[in-house]
Amino acid sequence: AQSVTQLGSHVSVSEGALVLLRCNYSSSVPPYLFWYVQYPNQGLQLLLKYTSAATLVKGINGFEAEFKKSETSFHLTKPSAHMSDAAEYFCAVSDGGATNKLIFGTGTLLAVQP
Amino acid sequence: DGGITQSPKYLFRKEGQNVTLSCEQNLNHDAMYWYRQDPGQGLRLIYYSQIVNDFQKGDIAEGYSVSREKKESFPLTVTSAQKNPTAFYLCASSIGAGYTFGSGTRLTVV
Numbered sequence: 001a002q003s004v005t006q007l008g009s010h011v012s013v014s015e016g017a018l019v020l021l022r023c024n025y026s027s028s029v030p031p032y033l034f035w036y037v038q039y040p041n042q043g044l045q046l047l048l049k050y051t052s053a054a055t056l057v058k059g060i061n062g063f064e065a066e067f068k069k070s071e072t073s074f075h076l077t078k079p080s081a082h083m084s085d086a087a088e089y090f091c092a093v094s095d096g097g098a099t100n101k102l103i104f105g106t107g108t109l110l111a112v113q114p
Numbered sequence: 115d116g117g118i119t120q121s122p123k124y125l126f127r128k129e130g131q132n133v134t135l136s137c138e139q140n141l142n143h144d145a146m147y148w149y150r151q152d153p154g155q156g157l158r159l160i161y162y163s164q165i166v167n168d169f170q171k172g173d174i175a176e177g178y179s180v181s182r183e184k185k186e187s188f189p190l191t192v193t194s195a196q197k198n199p200t201a202f203y204l205c206a207s208s209i210g211a212g213y214t215f216g217s218g219t220r221l222t223v224v
Contacts, residue, residue, distance in 0.1 A: 009154060032211045043120075043204060043215040051211045090156060099162065100145055100208055101172070106156040 002027045002093050006105035014113050019078040021108045023065075023091030026072065033074045034092040034102065035065055044090065050074060061085070086112045116141045120205050120216035126224045127192065127199060135190045135219045137205035144209065146188040150174060151202040151218075160203075163188055192221065199223055 007022040025031055032051050036044040048059025055067040065076045074091060091105040118139045127133045139146065145164050149157040159172030163182040177196025182188055188207075192199045200223050205216040 006156075034213075036215075041202075041218070041220065043217040044206075045215075046213070049211060094211065099164070099170070100210075101147070101159060101162060102157075102206070102208075102213060103159075104149075104157040106154060 002031065002095060002103045004091050004093050004103055004105035006089075006091050006108050008108055009106065010109050010111070012111040012113060013081045015083055016080050019063075019076070019081045019085065019110065021076040021089050021091075021110065023074045023076065023105060024072050025074060025091075025093045027093055027095065029095050032094040033065075033067060034094070035059065035063070035074075035076045036090045036092065038088045038090065038107075047076070047089075081110075081112050083112050083114065086110055118205055118207055118214055118216035120203075120219050122219060123217070125219055125221045127221060128224060130194045132191055132193050133221065135192070135203055135205075135221070137188045137190065137216060138186055139188075139207045139214070140186060141207055141209070141214060142185070143207035143214070144185070145207060146182070147206045147208070148172075148178075148180065148188070148190045149204045149206065151204060157204060160190065 003026045005024045034049045035047040047063050048057045050057050050067045058064045063078045088107050088109045090107050092102045121136045147162040148160040158174050161180040163169035179191045203219045
């Protein structure tokens with residue numbers, strides 16, 4: 001079975017500082033991996049996804065993530081945090097198979113301090 | 115523009131009442147999903163459907179029912195058997211590795 005673990009339910013950074021949100025996955029098959037962002041009372045917006053192409057994936061709003069198979073990780077980073085980055089972030093995994101279900105982590109709430 | 119429409123945005127349910135959440139997509143996606151979101155628990159899969167007239171239970175299907183009579187529509191009914199229905203509900207559709215989410219329905223028991 002697939003699963004996702006997000007370390008740190010709350011992360012706080014200063015504006016301009018590095019953002020690092022951690023995600024580890026478990027999958028018996030090569031996974032598809034995703035990062036989503038959610039603002040209050042809204043749906044999910046895709047930041048980026050890994051589908052077995054380049055291991056360093058660049059997304060929207062300056063975010064990127066690196067797929068590391070040896071560490072079963074897919075951490076999300078952004079060099080310089082902006083106040084508008086304050087939101088909840090979800091890592092998700094899919095097997096891309098017949099069911100194609102997305103399995104989500106429990107989320108990380110990012111606070112950006114001025 | 116193509117997308118997913120969820121309605122209503124806010125819904126209030128009385129104890130013992132069934133309510134139906136609407137999800138419509140015009141993306142021509144075969145697969146559709148319903149997720150429930152609670153604080154600190156992420157998104158948990160309620161039901162999913164890969165094709166019309168077929169659907170499968172997800173991880174937390176008890177107290178919920180769905181139908182898939184049309185490709186575009188995947189309504190979710192929250193029955194009186196669901197003892198703690200207050201949550202944010204998200205509908206999604208997919209084709210391959212591309213998923214699209216609706217803007218959600220917040221259900222509150224009053």
